[in-house]
Amino acid sequence: MGVYHQDMYRYAAWLSRDKAIAEDVVQEALLRAWKSLDALRDETSSKQWLLTIVRRENARYFERKRLETVDIDNLTASQSALLAVEDDKELDDMRQAVYELEDDYREPLVLQVLMGYSTNEIAEQMGLKQGAVLTRLHRARAKLAEKMDR
Amino acid sequence: MNCEQYREAIAAEPSFDGGAGHLSECSACQAYRSEMLALEQMISRALALDVPELEVPELPHIETDNVVTLSKRRVSPPAFLAIAATVVLAAFVGFRMLGGGLEPQSLADELLAHIDHEPAALRISSVAVADARLESVVPADIAHLDHGAGLITYAQSCKIRGRDVPHLVIQGEHGPVTILLMPDEMVSAPQTITGESVNGVILPVGDGSIAIFGEREESLDRIERKVLDSVTWST
Numbered sequence: 001m002g003v004y005h006q007d008m009y010r011y012a013a014w015l016s017r018d019k020a021i022a023e024d025v026v027q028e029a030l031l032r033a034w035k036s037l038d039a040l041r042d043e044t045s046s047k048q049w050l051l052t053i054v055r056r057e058n059a060r061y062f063e064r065k066r067l068e069t070v071d072i073d074n075l076t077a078s079q080s081a082l083l084a085v086e087d088d089k090e091l092d093d094m095r096q097a098v099y100e101l102e103d104d105y106r107e108p109l110v111l112q113v114l115m116g117y118s119t120n121e122i123a124e125q126m127g128l129k130q131g132a133v134l135t136r137l138h139r140a141r142a143k144l145a146e147k148m149d150r
Numbered sequence: 151m152n153c154e155q156y157r158e159a160i161a162a163e164p165s166f167d168g169g170a171g172h173l174s175e176c177s178a179c180q181a182y183r184s185e186m187l188a189l190e191q192m193i194s195r196a197l198a199l200d201v202p203e204l205e206v207p208e209l210p211h212i213e214t215d216n217v218v219t220l221s222k223r224r225v226s227p228p229a230f231l232a233i234a235a236t237v238v239l240a241a242f243v244g245f246r247m248l249g250g251g252l253e254p255q256s257l258a259d260e261l262l263a264h265i266d267h268e269p270a271a272l273r274i275s276s277v278a279v280a281d282a283r284l285e286s287v288v289p290a291d292i293a294h295l296d297h298g299a300g301l302i303t304y305a306q307s308c309k310i311r312g313r314d315v316p317h318l319v320i321q322g323e324h325g326p327v328t329i330l331l332m333p334d335e336m337v338s339a340p341q342t343i344t345g346e347s348v349n350g351v352i353l354p355v356g357d358g359s360i361a362i363f364g365e366r367e368e369s370l371d372r373i374e375r376k377v378l379d380s381v382t383w384s385t
Contacts, residue, residue, distance in 0.1 A: 006201045013199050022201065036263035053266050082199065094196035112163075113190070114197045119163060127274050129327060134162040140159045145189055 004047060005114060008054050014110045015058045017099055019081045029053040041044065051115065072144055090148075097147040105140035108133050153179055164190040257311075257335065258343050258352060261361050264310060264317075265328055265348075271319050272326045275303040291384050292373045293331055298380035300327075300373070311335065320373070324365040327373055333358035333383045356383050 008029060013022035032053050083095055098106060111117040111125060119137070123130045151159075156179050158164045164186050173179055199237040265271070278301050287305040288295045293316070303326070304319035316331040336357045343350040350363035351370055355378065362370055362377060 009201045010197065014197065019202075032263055032266065035351050036260065036267065049267055056266055074215060090192065091195055094192045098193065109193065113194050120373050124273055127272055129274065132157075137162040138158055141164075141186070141189060141193075144193060145185075148189070148192075 004050055007047060008050055010114055011051055011110060012058055013082060014098070014106060014114075015055065015103075019083060021058075021061060025054060025057045028061070029057045032057065040044070047115075048121070048125070051111075053149050055125070074082050093148060094144070100147075101140060101143060105143065106137050108136050109140045112137060157182055157189045160186050256322055256339060257337070257361075258350070260310065261330060261350075261352070261363070262299060262343070262348065264308060264330075265363060268306065268308075268317070271304045271306065271317065271328065273303070273319075275321065276301070278302055279305045287318070288331065292316065292333055293384055294382045295331075296380045299329065317360060322364045322368045322373060324367045327362060327364040327368060327370075330361040331358075331381060332361065333385060335359050353378065355381070357385075 005026070008026050009022055011021060012025040012029070016022050016025060033050055083092070083099060098109070101109070108122045108126065111122045112119070117125065119130050119133045122128075123133045126133070127128065128136075151172045153172075153176060154167045156172050156176070159168065160183055169179075173183065180182075284295070284302060284305050286385050287307050299318075300320035300322075302320055304317070306317045307314050308317040308330075309315070310330065310332060313332070313334055315335075318329040318331070319326045320329065321327070333356070335358055337352050337354045339354065341352040343352070343363070344366070348363050349366050349368050349370060350361065351374065352359050352361045353374065360377060360381060362374060364370055364373070
């Protein structure tokens with residue numbers, strides 16, 4: 001459970017950029033998974049299955065709530081909590097830089113770095129072509145490198 | 151491989167191990183690679199958020215009909231334990247949210263959940279599945295399917311409510327569109343499902359039904375007509 005739950009939570013947190021929403025999304029996703037576990041036919045894809053459910057639940061959450069784009073200068077407590085780190089300025093800066101990345105760049109990066117997905121798997125998960133994924137990953141890192149150099 | 155190509159490749163996949171020849175001769179790219187690996191380490195640390203501890207209390211009684219056994223699921227022990235443990239938590243969450251009991255799923259919920267399980271199906275593609283594959287997924291004793299529905303890019307026989315159901319995907323204007331042929335699942339009237347990332351409909355067709363789900367922006371009217379024109383139940 002530790003592995004899957006951690007992955008689900010971190011994926012949800014980086015998708016939503018909000019700790020409280022991430023917890024709600026994971027709970028909804030787990031409930032949906034529980035109700036339909038019988039349909040999971042390939043145990044080797046269980047992690048991907050759970051993350052897909054998280055992704056869809058996150059989309060549903062934002063459709064229901066119709067949340068506005070996050071303004072980094074006016075974060076709620078729950079949003080700020082995501083950025084709270086230890087006494088490490090560089091890590092703090094990097095977390096904020098990732099936070100500020102557009103969704104299109106942040107999500108494939110999370111799937112690759114945190115979930116260990118190949119670019120093919122990311123393309124599958126996001127409904128993109130592999131070339132588009134490579135471009136987004138390249139740009140995501142370029143943006144992060146630029147922010148960290150400032 | 152030149153510097154630009156190498157740097158694009160390694161920035162997209164820092165584990166990229168091609169271009170060894172170029173790397174051995176280019177000190178600038180060697181330095182770039184070191185920078186990217188350091189950046190990667192920092193990204194990885196930044197993404198690894200602390201995960202709140204979850205307490206799993208004693209579980210309430212679960213109706214045995216809702217429990218899927220190991221043998222039934224044919225899942226190997228390590229994977230089963232991992233997924234089952236996750237589901238134990240889900241059971242707790244589920245019971246809390248539902249006030250102590252599990253409600254039966256509607257057909258629409260079950261179909262949506264099923265679509266969630268097969269992310270590979272929702273791939274944007276221009277490659278049609280082979281005719282032989284299509285014939286095995288939609289056997290003649292279930293339905294006759296002509297090619298009028300559109301380019302079928304995915305075909306899989308799936309279990310819905312204990313029955314084998316052809317699960318097909320065609321490409322719509324806004325992405326993949328899922329079609330589930332359910333000759334034995336009767337619905338009394340068309341059911342529209344909207345507002346949750348998807349736009350869908352379950353249509354009564356003879357003694358069965360056909361479900362069609364697309365992206366929220368997808369206009370299904372035209373697809374519905376094409377699908378209905380292209381499917382004939384065999385029974």
